[in-house]
Amino acid sequence: MTILNERSSLDSTPAARASHGDLLYYALHNKKLLFGLGLELLFVLTAILGPVISPHNMTDYFTSNLPPSARHWLGTDNLGHDLFAEVTAGLRVSYLVGAIGALCAAFIGLTTWPWVARAVRAQTFTLKSREFVDLARLSGRRAYSIVIRDIAPNMASYLFLVVILLFGSSMLLAANFDFLGLGPTTGTSLGNIMNQSTLWSALQLHYWWWFLPPGLLLTGMVAALLVANVGLDEVFNPKLREQ
C-alpha cells in the first residue's frame, strides 16, 4: 500500500549529517536500548563491585534466616550467610558462565553448528542480493568496507539477538543444573542459591528473600538484553522509529 509513504516527523529533527553519527544519535536516544543496556550494566556492576561494596563476606556466619534489614540487605540463609554477598558472588559466576558459554557456542555455532551458521549465511545472501550492495561496488567500495558498513549493520540486531539467545540459554541451563543439584558444589551461583533455598523449604517457610532475588536477577538479566535488542532494531530500522 503506497498510501503509507506519508511524510514523517523525522523531517523536523536536526540530526547529524554523517551517517554513522546518525546511528549513534538514535542509539543514544532510544529508550528501550538505553533502558535495557542500562539495566544490564547495573547488573554487571553489581557483579563486579558486589564483593567490594558488600559489608560482609560470603563465608561469614551470622544468625540464620534473618529477613532483609539495614545490616543484611538481603537477609541471611539457613546457614547464616549474608545473602547479598552470596547473590553478588553468584551473579559473577552466572555472567561468566553465560559469557563463556555464549562465546564457545557462537564459535562452535558459527563454525560447525547448523542453525546459527545457516541463519547468518542466509541473511548475508539475502543482503548481498539487495542492490545497495551492487551500488556500493559500483561506487568503488572495497569488499571489507561493504561488509562492515552495509551488510553488518543490517544484520547487527539479528546477530545481537543470536548472541543474547546463546547467552541467556547457557545461563539458564547452568542455573537449571545447579538448581537440580547437578552443578559443582564448590563456589556458588544464582541457581545454586535457589537450589539451596528449595532444599531448605524457603518457600514454605516464607523466606522470600532467599529465592526471590536470584530468580528475579536471572529473569532480569535476560529480559534486559531482549529489551535492548528491540531498541537496537529500532535504531537500525528507520521505519520502526516513527512510533
Place this chain on the structure above:
Amino acid sequence: MSVTVENLSIAYRMRSGDVCPVDDVTFSVADGEIMGLAGESGCGKSTLGNSLIYLEGRMRRLGGRVLLDGRELPIADFRAMRPYRMARVSPVPQYAMNALTPARRIGRLTADLLRCHGVRGKGALEEMRQRVTMVGLSEDVLDRYSFELSGGMRQRVTIILSTLLNPSLLIADEVTSALDVSTQRAVGEMLMDFRDRGYVRSVIAITHDLSILAQIADSILVMYAGRLAEKAGTATIVKNPLHPYTQALLASLPEVGVRHDQAKLVGIPGRPPSLVRPPAGCRFADRCPFARPKCAQAPPFAEVAPGHQVACWKVSEGWAS
C-alpha cells in the same frame, strides 16, 4: 448478475491518522462486463477492489453499501462473507503468483483450498485439470511445485484457482503487471475467454496499465486520490476522454511506432495529494491546467452523456479548453 456499489467509503487506520482511500464511490458492473479500474499507485483502486472481498484489520467501512444481484453484500462482517468468497466473489490479489505456497504441489494445494470452502469430491479437481489444459498449460502442472513454474504460469494457475467455483464476480488486482508482454496477452485473453465461457460472470480488472484495459475491458473507471474521476465505455475513454487527469494519463503513454523526435510525451507535474489531509475541493486541481476557483468545491460524479460519467466542473459546466 450485477454488482452495484453505492456511496462506499473505506477508512484505513494509520499512525498519523485515518486516511480514506475510497471516498464516496458509486458505480455498477453489469452482467458479463469486464470493467477496468484504472489509476496510479495510492489512488485507492486496490483498496476498493479488496473491500469487496475482505476488509483487513486496519480497514473499516465508513459508509455506503455493496449490492450483489440486488442483495447487500456483508463486506464489513468477516464471517458472514465466508460463503460468498470464492463461490460468489473471488479475488486474484496483487502478487498472487508469489502467494502459492512452495510446500505443496499444485494439485494438493487446490484440494486444500476447495476443502476450506466446503467443496469435496474429485469433481472440482477434475475441472481444474480440464481448465489447466484448456488454457494451454501442460497437465503435469498439477504435480509440480509452484517454484517449478514460471511467473506467467503461476499467474494463470492462480486465476484458474480463483475462478474454479464459477464466481459471479472476479476481482483481479494487477494480474498482468509483472509479466512479459507475450504472457500478458495470454493472461488478458484468458480473462476474456473465461468470461465468455461463463466461468466468471463479471470482472473488475484493477491496473495502472490503460493499454491492457484497452484490449480486454468493456468499460473503464478511472480513480484519482480516493475518488472517481471518469467512467465510460473503453472506446470512449480512449478516443474521447473528458477528465483532464484521464487526458493527461493517456498523453503520457508511449505507443509503439511513436518516437521521441516525432511526438514528445508529457508527464503530469506534481504529485497526488496526501490522503491524510486531502484537499477540500477537486483533488486534481493543483495539477490541472484548467483549474479555476470553482474547483475548490468538489465536483459531483455526474453523467454527462449516456454511459459516460465525469467528476469535473470544466466538463459539466462546459468551460473552454
Place this chain on the structure above:
Amino acid sequence: MSEPEASRNGTASTLRIDHVSKVFRASTLGGGQTPALRQVSFAIDRGEVVTLIGESGSGKTTLGKVILRLTRPTEGMVTFEGQDISRFSGTRLREYYRYVQGVFQDPFSSYNPIYRADRVFELIRSVYFAHLPHQAWQAMISSALQAVALNPDDVIGKYPHQLSGGQQQRLLIARALLLDVRLLVADEIISMLDASTRVDILNLLISLKRSGLAILFITHDLSLGNYVSDRTVILRHGAIVEMGDTVKVFTNPRHSYTRDLLAAVPELHKKWQPLGSRPAVPSGVVPRPVALRAPALTECEPGHLVADEEQP
C-alpha cells in the same frame, strides 16, 4: 557468424561487447548448465541509446551486470574505449566506474535502508572526491540534482522510505551524473514507476543522450524501447534474434519472435491481432534446455541483422 557492428564515426566505440557468453553452474533443480548469454555481440557509441529488449530469462540483466563488472562472462570480451575491462582491478576498476554506471529496476532496493538516501552521494565522495572542499562538493550535488529536476529540500536528509519511487530513481541518476559518466546501464528503471513519472525519467534520459551520454536501456517494454532508442537489440534465451536501427526493426521485423512480441504489445487504439500458428508463450516447465551456440546473424538490410530461426 556475423561481425559486431562497426562504429559509426570510425573511432573506437565507447563500449563493445564481443561474443559474450555466460553459463551458470548447475542449480539445485534441473541440473545441467543454463546458458544465460550466448555469444552476444554489439557496440554502443557516445550519444546513442541502445535498447536491449528481452523477456524474463532472456539474459538482459546478466548482460548489464557483465558490463558493470558485477559478474564475469564465461566467454567473450567487453571493451571500453578499446580496453578489455576484465583486466581492470583496484584503481583501474574504480576509474572504470567513473565512466560507467548503472541504475536498476527497484529503486528502493538500491538504498541501504538504515542510512539516509543521500548517503549514495557520500559513497562516491570518499572514493572519488576525497580532497574536494565542502563548498565545491555541495555545488556539484546541487547541479546534479538540478539536472534531474529534483529540489534539494525534498530529498536531502531524507530516508529512502520517505521518498517516492520517482524521487529515488532520479537521485540514483543524479549520483551517476556526479561522476564523469559516459555510459549508463539503465536496467528496467521505469517499470516500477507510475505512468506520469515514467515519462519525466524518459525525457531526462533523452536530454542526457543529447549531451553525449551513451545509454544501454534494458527493458521488456517495446513501446518504451521504440520511444527512446536509436538502435534495438532483441534478446531471447541469451542470444540475439534481431538487432539494428530501431525504426527498421520495428517497422520491418523479420524474426518470428520479434513479430510475436510486437503482436502481443497492448496498444490503446488497436486491438490485438490474431496470432500466427505458434504462440510465443512458454507452456512447459522451466528450465528449458537451450543449445549452447547462438544462431547465426545475417544482414537483411543495411543496419538490420536477423538471426536464423531456432527450434525450441
